[in-house]
Amino acid sequence: MANLFPKRILEEGAETKMDKINNTCRCTILETLKVVLKDEYEEVLKDPVFGLILAIVENKLVYSGKIIHSFICKQLKVSKLHELWFVFANRPLSDKGFWSLVLTKNKKINLLIIRDELLKVCNEWTYVDRVRLVYLCVIHGFVIAKDLRVFIPQEFIRLVMDFEKMRMYPWGLRAYDELIASIFKAREDLHLKNSYVLDGFSYAFQIWIMEAIPDIGSMVGKKIKKKMTKVRCRNWKGSGKVSYQDITSLESHFDKGQLFPFISSTGSLDAIDNAEFFREDEKNDERVGRIVALIGANQDWRQFTWEVETLPPNMELSDSEEDDVEEPAVVAEEPAVTTKRGKRKLIDPGAESRKKELLCQRAAEHNSGVSGEMKSFIEGLFTSSFNSFTELVNITVVSQVK
Numbered sequence: 147m148a149n150l151f152p153k154r155i156l157e158e159g160a161e162t163k164m165d166k167i168n169n170t171c172r173c174t175i176l177e178t179l180k181v182v183l184k185d186e187y188e189e190v191l192k193d194p195v196f197g198l199i200l201a202i203v204e205n206k207l208v209y210s211g212k213i214i215h216s217f218i219c220k221q222l223k224v225s226k227l228h229e230l231w232f233v234f235a236n237r238p239l240s241d242k243g244f245w246s247l248v249l250t251k252n253k254k255i256n257l258l259i260i261r262d263e264l265l266k267v268c269n270e271w272t273y274v275d276r277v278r279l280v281y282l283c284v285i286h287g288f289v290i291a292k293d294l295r296v297f298i299p300q301e302f303i304r305l306v307m308d309f310e311k312m313r314m315y316p317w318g319l320r321a322y323d324e325l326i327a328s329i330f331k332a333r334e335d336l337h338l339k340n341s342y343v344l345d346g347f348s349y350a351f352q353i354w355i356m357e358a359i360p361d362i363g364s365m366v367g368k369k370i371k372k373k374m375t376k377v378r379c380r381n382w383k384g385s386g387k388v389s390y391q392d393i394t395s396l397e398s399h400f401d402k403g404q405l406f407p408f409i410s411s412t413g414s415l416d417a418i419d420n421a422e423f424f425r426e427d428e429k430n431d432e433r434v435g436r437i438v439a440l441i442g443a444n445q446d447w448r449q450f451t452w453e454v455e456t457l458p459p460n461m462e463l464s465d466s467e468e469d470d471v472e473e474p475a476v477v478a479e480e481p482a483v484t485t486k487r488g489k490r491k492l493i494d495p496g497a498e499s500r501k502k503e504l505l506c507q508r509a510a511e512h513n514s515g516v517s518g519e520m521k522s523f524i525e526g527l528f529t530s531s532f533n534s535f536t537e538l539v540n541i542t543v544v545s546q547v548k
Contacts (some may be wrong), residue, residue: 149433150433150436150484151433151436151452151453152222152223152224152431152433152434152437153220153222153223153439153452153453153454153455154220154233154452154454154455155219155221155222155223155333155336155454155455156219156220156336156337156362156451156454157454157456158233158236158251158452159394161216161336161390162215162219162336162337162339162342163222163390164211164215164339164340164341165340165341166211166340166341167211167214167215167341167342167344167345168341168342168343168344169209169211169247169343169348170291170293170343170344170345170346171209171288171291171344171346171347171348171349172287172288173202173203173209173288174293175257175260175261175283175287175288176200176203176283176284176287177262177285178235178265179265179280180313181336182265183265183268183279183280185273186277186279186280187277187280189277189280190277190280190281190284192312194313194473195279195313195317195406196284196285196289198377198379198380198431198502199284199288199289199379199380200284201379201380202349202353202379202380202382203288205370205382205383206379206385207349207353207366207367207368207382207383207384207385208367208384208385208386208387209348209349209352210352210366210388211353211390211428212353212389212390212393213352213356213362213366213393213431214348214352214355216390216393217232217234217351217355218329218333218336219333219336220232220233220234221333222238222360222431222452223455224431224434225428225429225430225431225433225434226428226429226431226434227425227427227428228322228323228425228428228524229241229434230322230329231434231437233452234359234397234400234405235397235398235400235403236447236450236452237405237406237447237450238407238437238441238447239358239359239405239406239407239408240389240408240434240530241351241354241409248511254298255297255298255303256286256294256295256296256298257283257286257287257292257294257295257296258295258296260279260282260283261294264279278306278307281306281309281312282298282302282303282306285302285305285306285317287350288300288347289321289325289347289515290320290321290324290345290346290347290403291318291321291325291345291346291347291348292345293345321346321347321350322347323346324345324346324347324366325346325347325348325350325351326346326347327345327346328343328344328345328348329344329346330352332344335545339461347526348465349379350379351418352366353378353379353382354409356382357378357406357409358405358406358407358409359403359404359405359406360404361396361403361404361504361508362388362393362396364500364501364504365380365386365388365392365396365497365500365501365504366382366384366386366388366497367382367383367384367385367386367497368382368383368384370380370382370383375410378409380428384497385497385500386497386498386500387498387502388532392501392505395505395509396504396505398510398511399505399508399511399512400508401448401508401511401512402508402511403508405410407441408409408441422478480530514536
């Protein structure tokens with residue numbers, strides 16, 4: 147089967163458990179804007195394009211770095227430049243089809259300058275200029291998601307000067323390109339890292355995972371509307387905490403779990419080759435074509451064997467290599483809401499019990515396939531152990547009475 151199908155970048159069960167992910171897709175700057183520029187923020191919230199993205203902030207969907215990192219480890223190494231493939235519970239799935247639709251002096255600015263300087267003086271600006279500032283923060287800090295210290299491209303500053311041109315810009319493709327480039331960079335020597343920087347709209351990556359594997363979605367939160375197929379980023383809320391152990395447990399007991407290999411605006415099973423997503427530089431990969439064909443033929447993937455990329459021998463990072471790791475301000479997982487005492491306020495108090503119930507259900511379904519002979523052996527083992535324990539207790543009680 148060599149070269150017929152793409153290989154996993156890491157062997158199943160060998161996924162790393164990253165200590166920290168320096169996520170640049172942050173809600174903190176937007177929460178600040180909601181307070182300092184309340185009216186202007188609400189104006190952007192009404193926008194037909196950016197208002198749908200801000201729904202993630204408004205719905206207080208928790209960010210899960212562990213889910214995102216787990217799936218970065220589950221990638222298949224394909225030749226595609228603008229397409230990602232993953233394996234969960236031995237089943238392939240792809241993000242294909244999910245992505246839809248100070249200037250006068252040429253001064254360089256970044257989100258740090260905006261937060262620490264411009265927000266203190268912008269009350270003297272015109273209302274429309276303050277609205278532009280909010281747009282700029284949403285674009286650079288959330289949609290494109292760069293570190294606070296990275297200068298904002300002049301292209302973005304010019305776009306916010308014309309709201310119509312700004313709305314017509316292909317932000318979906320631009321955000322996807324930034325994210326996929328960051329994921330490709332993060333997976334390099336992944337088995338040797340203890341941290342990495344993840345730029346781009348990683349919230350959208352998390353929501354795709356939650357849509358493609360509903361069990362993971364239900365562990366994090368819940369849908370606002372059950373049958374929404376367009377602009378899915380506005381349809382989730384919740385603050386459930388998911389650990390690496392939770393993901394591993396779910397994957398190992400996923401016999402009857404639901405997985406959608408493709409997510410699109412037409413439904414959750416369609417692979418859409420939309421003309422809007424055509425890229426002249428995209429590479430053909432016949433191995434991906436074979437996967438798509440097998441998905442269409444309802445392939446049973448349980449007995450399928452995925453080959454694994456050959457990795458160099460594992461080694462510890464040297465001091466010099468550790469110094470080379472990029473270290474912006476660390477925001478691993480943002481809490482949904484923080485009280486004055488710093489304790490996390492549960493937006494979805496039933497998330498933990500819902501998660502435990504789901505994992506128990508999947509484990510029960512997985513174990514329901516035990517043969518009758520094995521079941522009898524296990525029952526006999528428990529019965530004999532219990533009887534022995536009962537006899538021991540009786541002897542102890544009798545001896546104490548005497």
